[in-house]
Every structure is written in structure tokens, then in C-alpha cells.
Amino acid sequence: xxxxxxxxxxxxxxxxxxxxxxxxxxxxxxxxxxxxxxxxxxxxxxxxxxxxxxxxxxxxxxxxxxxxxxxxxxxxxxxxxxxxxxxxxxxxxxxxxxxxxxxxxxxxxxxxxxxxxxxxxxxxxxxxxxxxxxxxxxxxxxxxxxxxxxxxxxxxxxxxxxxxxxxxxxxxxxxxxxxxxxxxxxxxxxxxxxxxxxxxxxxxx
Amino acid sequence: xxxxxxxxxxxxxxxxxxxxxxxxxxxxxxxxxxxxxxxxxxxxxxxxxxxxxxxxxxxxxxxxxxxxxxxxxxxxxxxxxxxxxxxxxxxxxxxxxxxxxxxxxxxxxxxxxxxxxxxxxxxxxxxxxxxxxxxxxxxxxxxxxxxxxxxxxxxxxxxxxxxxxxxxxxxxxxxxxxxxxxxxxxxxxxxxxxxxxxxxxxxxxxxxxxxxxxxxxxxxxxxxxxxxxxxxxxxxxxxxxxxxxxxxxxx
Numbered sequence: 001x002x003x004x005x006x007x008x009x010x011x012x013x014x015x016x017x018x019x020x021x022x023x024x025x026x027x028x029x030x031x032x033x034x035x036x037x038x039x040x041x042x043x044x045x046x047x048x049x050x051x052x053x054x055x056x057x058x059x060x061x062x063x064x065x066x067x068x069x070x071x072x073x074x075x076x077x078x079x080x081x082x083x084x085x086x087x088x089x090x091x092x093x094x095x096x097x098x099x100x101x102x103x104x105x106x107x108x109x110x111x112x113x114x115x116x117x118x119x120x121x122x123x124x125x126x127x128x129x130x131x132x133x134x135x136x137x138x139x140x141x142x143x144x145x146x147x148x149x150x151x152x153x154x155x156x157x158x159x160x161x162x163x164x165x166x167x168x169x170x171x172x173x174x175x176x177x178x179x180x181x182x183x184x185x186x187x188x189x190x191x192x193x194x195x196x197x198x199x200x201x202x203x204x205x
Numbered sequence: 206x207x208x209x210x211x212x213x214x215x216x217x218x219x220x221x222x223x224x225x226x227x228x229x230x231x232x233x234x235x236x237x238x239x240x241x242x243x244x245x246x247x248x249x250x251x252x253x254x255x256x257x258x259x260x261x262x263x264x265x266x267x268x269x270x271x272x273x274x275x276x277x278x279x280x281x282x283x284x285x286x287x288x289x290x291x292x293x294x295x296x297x298x299x300x301x302x303x304x305x306x307x308x309x310x311x312x313x314x315x316x317x318x319x320x321x322x323x324x325x326x327x328x329x330x331x332x333x334x335x336x337x338x339x340x341x342x343x344x345x346x347x348x349x350x351x352x353x354x355x356x357x358x359x360x361x362x363x364x365x366x367x368x369x370x371x372x373x374x375x376x377x378x379x380x381x382x383x384x385x386x387x388x389x390x391x392x393x394x395x396x397x398x399x400x401x402x403x404x405x406x407x408x409x410x411x412x413x414x415x416x417x418x419x420x421x422x423x424x425x426x427x428x429x430x431x432x433x434x435x436x437x438x439x440x441x442x443x444x445x446x447x448x449x450x451x452x453x454x455x456x
Binding site for chain 1: 227230231233234237241253255256257258260261262263264265266267268269270271272275325326328329330331332333335336338342346347348350351352354356358361362365366369422424425426427430
């Protein structure tokens with residue numbers, strides 16, 4: 001009797017494994033990103049701390065960079081003479097650049113830029129609001145993204161090999177820098193706490 | 206006369222082998238149980254992970270693999286082979302007219318079958334994990350790197366896993382035979398292994414066990430690996446047969 005149960009278990013398990021085999025090879029798969037999409041080169045510095053972005057931001061040439069795109073834009077009518085920029089959080093942890101526009105243009109425009117990354121489009125935007133003469137900036141809520149990946153089985157890597165450090169390179173590809181770019185009329189006085197809001201002023205040519 | 210004896214031995218071994226497959230099927234059930242537990246553990250979080258983050262983003266990558274299933278299968282092979290040498294399982298053979306040699310050969314046949322079965326099922330278990338992750342995790346969250354396993358890789362993995370299981374089962378069988386030969390080894394053998402490992406941890410230049418492990422795991426050619434495993438298994442099996450004869454003589 002017990003032998004009969006064992007037989008059923010063995011047959012059942014074998015059937016499940018065979019179905020797994022069939023499902024794995026017969027059904028076409030669409031995965032988020034293939035290894036071919038991942039740039040194998042690059043270092044942490046290149047992907048995370050890009051001096052070129054900083055420089056481009058200061059020179060007002062952010063859009064000339066290839067791997068940066070505008071993800072959000074806010075427009076506010078503003079006719080006041082003084083603008084107070086405040087941070088909703090204790091501090092604002094991104095680069096913010098201010099470019100002066102023609103005096104009397106009557107509007108403030110805020111742009112959010114992000115560096116291209118497989119997850120850039122999944123990030124929540126900054127929160128930018130204008131109340132009276134107060135432009136309030138708030139850090140976005142933290143986007144928590146979990147990817148599921150696979151290691152080759154050790155029985156495969158022993159004979160096929162696996163490039164060392166591929167995972168550390170892999171995760172760097174996900175990093176996305178983001179920054180705010182404000183267009184504020186030249187005749188508006190800007191008031192802000194420099195310890196909490198790291199404003200950079202675009203160099204005038 | 207010689208030919209008749211050989212035929213008889215082969216017939217007895219075959220009978221004992223078939224009987225063993227049935228009577229020891231509980232051991233195969235334990236393999237299934239262990240592999241399922243390993244799959245559950247893997248799905249439950251027995252995985253590597255890597256994170257990167259800032260105040261506005263946190264990216265975590267969880268890495269799945271079939272290594273848990275394979276490792277559990279290795280433990281099973283070692284333990285099962287050891288168990289087969291114990292009196293409870295050895296006495297099963299007395300159901301048939303045979304000798305220690307036929308009993309050993311039938312055991313080797315069983316372990317070979319179990320290793321091939323375990324190797325194939327452990328590798329298919331890795332595909333099962335991929336399927337479960339794919340269908341439960343959402344395709345948009347799965348990174349394709351290493352997700353696909355080509356048929357060539359699959360066959361390599363199956364062969365390698367079966368060879369590793371065979372190797373571990375031979376080690377387990379030889380250790381079990383040693384213990385049956387002299388019961389004091391039941392304490393001395395683990396002490397010797399653990400002691401050597403501790404010694405090796407502190408003396409990088411004097412490594413015995415790790416060199417033996419490296420001899421197998423550093424081999425990048427499957428053919429050479431198979432050759433190494435086959436030679437070692439034959440050596441261990443021969444040692445076990447010789448020891449069993451001595452055990453019988455002492456008894």
C-alpha cells in the first residue's frame with residue numbers, strides 16, 4: 001500500500017518536472033531586460049556621479065547631453081517681485097539650477113530632468129507648487145523597485161564560465177540622476193536657505 | 206563453470222537491484238521532499254540580493270538560482286549512500302541468495318540510478334523555480350540575464366549534477382562502509398574531517414580536503430570532470446568492496 005503511494009508521488013513529481021520543462025521551452029517569454037540591453041562597461045563614477053551633468057547644468061546646456069530627458073514640467077504665472085523658494089523636507093537632495101529669463105516674462109517654469117536608465121520612467125516626480133510668492137519644492141516619495149534576476153546554476157558556470165562582477169555592473173545601470181531646472185524672470189528677487197536648498201545659478205554667457 | 210558463476214552473479218545483482226529500487230523507494234521520496242523544500246526555501250527568500258538607493262529611489266535585485274535544489278540533493282546523496290551501508294538496509298539483501306559482492310553491486314546500481322534521477326530532477330527543479338518566478342513575479346520585473354537556459358546548458362547541468370551526486374554518494378558509501386568495518390570510526394571520521402578543515406583554514410599552504418574539492422570544482426572540461434569522477438567513484442567502490450569483505454571475515 002505504501003509502495004503504491006510512493007509510486008504515485010514519484011509519477012506526480014516527474015510529471016510536474018516535465019511540465020516545467022515544457023512550459024519553460026514552449027512558451028515565449030517577454031522579460032524586462034535582456035543581457036544584450038545592458039551596457040557591460042562603465043564604472044560607478046561614470047554612472048552615478050557624472051561631472052558632465054554638473055557642468056552642463058551650470059552652463060544651461062543640459063538638453064545637449066544625450067542621455068538626459070525632461071520628465072516633468074510645471075508652469076506658474078507669477079507677477080510678483082520676490083520669490084521665496086522653500087523645501088518641504090528638511091533638505092532638498094538634488095541638484096537645482098536656476099536660469100534667469102527675460103525680465104517681466106510673468107511666468108516661472110520648472111523642469112525635472114532625469115538621466116536615462118531602465119527604471120527612470122518608474123520614478124515618482126518631484127512635487128513643485130506655487131502658493132502666493134512661495135515656490136515649494138518637495139523631494140519625491142522613494143520609489144522602491146525590485147527586480148528578479150537569475151544566477152546561472154553552479155553546474156553550468158563550472159563548465160561555461162560567468163563573467164566576474166557582472167552583477168555589480170548590472171545594478172549600476174539602474175541608477176538615474178535627476179535634477180530640477182527653474183526658469184525665473186531676472187527681475188524677481190530669489191530668497192532661499194542655502195543650507196537646505198542647493199541652488200546653482202546658470203552662468204550667463 | 207566460470208561463465209555460469211558470472212551469469213549467476215549478474216542475475217542475483219539484477220534481482221537485488223530491482224528489489225532495492227522498490228524497497229528503498231522511500232529514499233527517493235526523501236529526495237523529492239528535499240528538493241521541494243529547497244524550492245520553497247528559494248522562493249521564500251534563500252536568495253542573493255543586491256541594492257542601490259538614494260532618498261528617492263531604491264533598487265533591489267534578487268538573484269534566484271537552482272543551486273539550493275542542487276545542494277540539498279548533494280546532501281541527500283551523501284546521506285542516502287551512508288544509510289545504505291547500515292545493517293537495517295544491508296539485511297534487506299538477505300531476502301535473496303547472494304553475497305556481499307552482489308549486495309554491493311546492487312547498491313552501486315541503485316546509487317547510480319538515484320544519482321542520475323537526482324541530477325535530472327535537480328536541474329529541472331531549477332527550471333521550475335524560473336517558471337514560478339516568471340509567473341508570480343511579473344515579466345516586467347524579471348531581468349533576462351541568465352534567465353534562459355539553452356538545451357545545451359540544460360544537458361550539461363544535468364550531467365554535471367548527476368556526476369556530483371554520484372561522487373558524493375560514493376564518498377558516503379565508502380564512509381558508511383568504513384564505519385561498519387570499525388564502529389569507532391563513527392566518531393573518529395567526522396572528527397578527522399572537521400579537524401582537518403579547521404587545520405586547513407589556518408594553514409593555507411597545507412590543504413588536503415580543499416585540494417581534493419578543487420580537483421573537481423576547478424575542472425572546466427565536462428569530459429575531464431566525468432573522467433575524474435568515474436575514476437574516483439570506481440576507486441571508492443573498490444575500497445568499499447574490499448572493506449566489506451574484511452568486515453565479513455571479522456564477523
